[in-house]
Each structure stands twice: as C-alpha cells, then as structure tokens.
Amino acid sequence: MGHEKASAIAPYESAEPAICSACAVRNSSLCGALSSDEIADLNNISRRKSLKPGQIHVFEGDDARDFANVTQGVAKLMRGAEDGRQQIVGLLFPSDFIGGPMRSASGELTEPYTIEAVSPLELCIFPRGGFEELLGVYPELERKLLDRTLNELQLAREWMVLLGRKTARERVATFILHVAEKMRNHGCHGAISFDLPLARGDIADHIGLTIETVSRQITQLRKQGIIDMQGARHILSYDLDALRNEAGF
Amino acid sequence: MGHEKASAIAPYESAEPAICSACAVRNSSLCGALSSDEIADLNNISRRKSLKPGQIHVFEGDDARDFANVTQGVAKLMRGAEDGRQQIVGLLFPSDFIGGPMRSASGELTEPYTIEAVSPLELCIFPRGGFEELLGVYPELERKLLDRTLNELQLAREWMVLLGRKTARERVATFILHVAEKMRNHGCHGAISFDLPLARGDIADHIGLTIETVSRQITQLRKQGIIDMQGARHILSYDLDALRNEAGF
DNA sequence: TTCGGGAATTGATCTGAGTCAATTCGCGTC
DNA sequence: GACGCGAATTGACTCAGATCAATTCCCGAA
Numbered sequence: 001m002g003h004e005k006a007s008a009i010a011p012y013e014s015a016e017p018a019i020c021s022a023c024a025v026r027n028s029s030l031c032g033a034l035s036s037d038e039i040a041d042l043n044n045i046s047r048r049k050s051l052k053p054g055q056i057h058v059f060e061g062d063d064a065r066d067f068a069n070v071t072q073g074v075a076k077l078m079r080g081a082e083d084g085r086q087q088i089v090g091l092l093f094p095s096d097f098i099g100g101p102m103r104s105a106s107g108e109l110t111e112p113y114t115i116e117a118v119s120p121l122e123l124c125i126f127p128r129g130g131f132e133e134l135l136g137v138y139p140e141l142e143r144k145l146l147d148r149t150l151n152e153l154q155l156a157r158e159w160m161v162l163l164g165r166k167t168a169r170e171r172v173a174t175f176i177l178h179v180a181e182k183m184r185n186h187g188c189h190g191a192i193s194f195d196l197p198l199a200r201g202d203i204a205d206h207i208g209l210t211i212e213t214v215s216r217q218i219t220q221l222r223k224q225g226i227i228d229m230q231g232a233r234h235i236l237s238y239d240l241d242a243l244r245n246e247a248g249f
Numbered sequence: 250m251g252h253e254k255a256s257a258i259a260p261y262e263s264a265e266p267a268i269c270s271a272c273a274v275r276n277s278s279l280c281g282a283l284s285s286d287e288i289a290d291l292n293n294i295s296r297r298k299s300l301k302p303g304q305i306h307v308f309e310g311d312d313a314r315d316f317a318n319v320t321q322g323v324a325k326l327m328r329g330a331e332d333g334r335q336q337i338v339g340l341l342f343p344s345d346f347i348g349g350p351m352r353s354a355s356g357e358l359t360e361p362y363t364i365e366a367v368s369p370l371e372l373c374i375f376p377r378g379g380f381e382e383l384l385g386v387y388p389e390l391e392r393k394l395l396d397r398t399l400n401e402l403q404l405a406r407e408w409m410v411l412l413g414r415k416t417a418r419e420r421v422a423t424f425i426l427h428v429a430e431k432m433r434n435h436g437c438h439g440a441i442s443f444d445l446p447l448a449r450g451d452i453a454d455h456i457g458l459t460i461e462t463v464s465r466q467i468t469q470l471r472k473q474g475i476i477d478m479q480g481a482r483h484i485l486s487y488d489l490d491a492l493r494n495e496a497g498f
Numbered sequence: 499t500t501c502g503g504g505a506a507t508t509g510a511t512c513t514g515a516g517t518c519a520a521t522t523c524g525c526g527t528c
Numbered sequence: 529g530a531c532g533c534g535a536a537t538t539g540a541c542t543c544a545g546a547t548c549a550a551t552t553c554c555c556g557a558a
Contacts, residue, residue, distance in 0.1 A: 153349065232553080481537095
C-alpha cells in the first residue's frame, strides 16, 4: 500500500501550443468533436507537458487550473491517506481526458486526485477558463464530454463491484482483461499479448489487495495455464474465455 | 449478500403528466435549469410512477426506455451475480436523476443497473427520445446533467476508496456520515438525528461487508458512545467530529 | 560479463472479517 | 397485551488475504 517513488527534476512544459492536426489522438479524443476549422480555437489555448514515470501532474487538493488530454503514455489517478494506504481510482490512457470541473465543499475548484505518470507521459493542456468558454461555443464538445463522463462513471461503478464483492483471483483476472482492453493489443481470435503498464504495487493499489496477494494470484493463473508471462510485465493469454471465466461476473 | 425481497403487485403508473409547478423537487432537481416557460416542454412528456418498497423500477440488462427524476423516497442502484453476491453501487434520493444514456458493448442502450425502491418511491419519468431532444434545445439542461454526472463520478470514486482500503469500522462510520449528509436532517452544531433508509443487509451490500459485521460495528460505535440509536433504524450523534474521526480519510 | 539493487516471488504465520448457528429484538396484527 | 415472524444481534469458529521475513529474479550500469 502506498508504493511511491519521487522524481527530482521537474516535468517539462513547452511554451508553444501543440499542433492539433498532427496530434496522435486528434480523432479518438474529445477533440474528435470538432472540425478542423473549429479546432483552431482549441489549438490556440493549448500547450504541451511531458512527464517522466513517477512525476506528478497535479496533487489532490491543488486548485484546479487546467484541463488536459493524454496524448501518450499512462497515468494513474489516486487518492491517499497519510498512513500510506492508497487507492488508485482510475488509469488514464492516450486520448483520455483529464479534469471534469469538480467543486469542492468550500466552493473552490480543487483537484480531487493526484495524477502521476506511470510511463513517459505526454499531455495536451488547456487552461480552465478558455476551455470552458469553448464548451459553451461548441455544444458537440460538451456532448462528448458528457458521454465520456458517463463512461467513466460506468467504469467506476464496475470497479466498485470488483472492490466490494470479488475475490483476489477474480480481481486480478478482471484487471488483466481490463488493461488488455485498454491497450487494444490483442491479436485476433481470443488471444492477448501486452505489457502491463503498472508495477505489482500499483496493481495492488488499484484492485484493493497487497503486492504479495497480487503476485500469488498471478503465479496461480500462470501455473494453471490460464495466462503466460515473459518477464514480470509481459502477459500472454491464448484462451481469453478461460480468463474471463476467472474474472467472475 | 444479496438480501432481496419481491413484490407481487405492479408499480403504479399514471397516464396523465406530472405538474411541474407543484413538484417537490422543481428547483433542486435537473429541472432547476429551466425557466417556468421552458419547463412546459418537459411537463408535456412526463408521467409519474409510484413504487412500494421492494418493487423494481428497471432491471439490469433491460433496454433503456426512460430517464427519470426521483421526486420522493429512496432507491438503490445495484449490480448482482447469479451466486447471490451483490453490490449496491449507489443510492437515489429525492431530486436525483436516473439514467445517463449508457451504451453497452453491443451498441444497444441497456440499463446498467437494477433500480429498486427502498422506501415508497415517486418518480417523474421522461421517455428517452423526447428528453434527448430537449437536451439539444436547452443547453442549460445538458450543462446541469454534466455537473450531476461529474458529482456522481466523484462520489463513486470516493466509494472506491472506501471499498478498496477502509476497515469495517471506517466503512460503517463513513456510511452513516454519508447518509446523514444526504438526508440533511442534522440539527445544528455537529449533531445528527435521522432514520437509516436501508436495512442492515443493504448497508452491507453497499459498503462491501456482511450483515453480521455491519451489526457488530454499529454495536461497537454505540457502546463507545460515538453514536446513539433508537430502535434499529434511528441514529443520533452528538459528536460528529468523533464520528468523522472513525471514518478515516 | 559481472555487479548491484529494486521488484517480484515465495514461505510462515497472523488476523479481520466471513460463516454458521442460536438467541433476542421490535413491530405489526389480532 | 400476547403472538408471530422477519430483522438484528451475539457468539464460536474458520479462512482468505494481510503481514512479516527471506530469497530470487531481472534489468540497467560499468
């Protein structure tokens, strides 16, 4: 629980705006709602930010300055206690959007979660004010944001089921399937092959277990031939149905 | 786990539309986004539905026909497995909105959760098509729906922390505080007094424990003078800070 | 190619919450 | 007021997963 690292040097932020037309997530992200004309407005207010693994984008409790798109890499969204217990409440993959405007109890807009890069991370940042203005101008943008938020909500509740009612083995199997889905590296006919973006400790903090339990469950799944591994990070499975079977409901 | 009851007679649905101007949640619900002129459109497509405790509004997997506002009463949102394990992923109180349009894997719009009345429940129903049309016409409505959805997401993630990392005692304390908040029956200066809307089994299914553990934790909190009870449902607490202290982070 | 150190695995033991099994409570009905 | 019955509490025991403690693995640097 609470398996943190730190990074001395600061994340890199470029001064000049991103170039939307060349963006890796131009169509799959929120920006897909805008035509190439319309997106110029967004382009104008955007800037980039690069983070190395372990670097923090925002801290829980900071006041919320920006929205952002994930352009490359994976990040984790986390909530933690002083005593080291921490829960990863979500993962961010390329084309995911950061920062529904959350109003805290005091009425201030504050970041509800700490966001930390898990792999080299590229963000496309939009200042809050400018972005909210554009939300008013382009209803399609707002519609799409609503869609995304609803999906996130759906997923969060799915995870509540996992955390509230699934066994250790079911949690690990579910997690593997979930990441496989997100990485979309599965070959055809029910086989997958991909690198886990998270270390064991982060997996544990995401599915509500300890490092040791995660490790033991993976070992079991491996020994029973339900998954195969190359090193500690690369996962293979030739029988996805068997894996789904282990994931429970 | 999975502490269900059933109800033989069907919920009552009225033919004639609701009367928005006389609605108990006219301003606190989503409808607060609309002026008294604008709300006529909504009024036209609305109808009412009454459910007794234990009656089901929609089943998980049904195709999604309607949106709705909760006008009176409390309902639970749940996800269940065949083997009886079930997780309550949310509670609905008066003025809460039902049914962000969820797109299932197959592209069909289906209900993601079973919704069951916990106390006598009054709903104000809007057919999907008509409501979505109005979303396009009144941007304020869509804005407010986004706000609500973001709040729900925030709450769901809060609950992930509870389910993933809190102890039994912390969960029970957190739950009591959460319901107290929702019922807004707290007197002044840090005291609360209200009826629990849920039976022990439902509490257990919401906070990821068993009936027995919930009961033991409540007993403990009572014996330590952190809460007081009148019967099994009515909770009092004169020292809200002490209770917050038990709720963990 | 070796070396060093964090990450992962494995093993032994402990424990918080689950399970199974009686009571007891509380409330609605007669 | 007594009865009946589902809900809640309480107790004894079990067990899945946590904790504590060694290894072992793996990968990057020299």
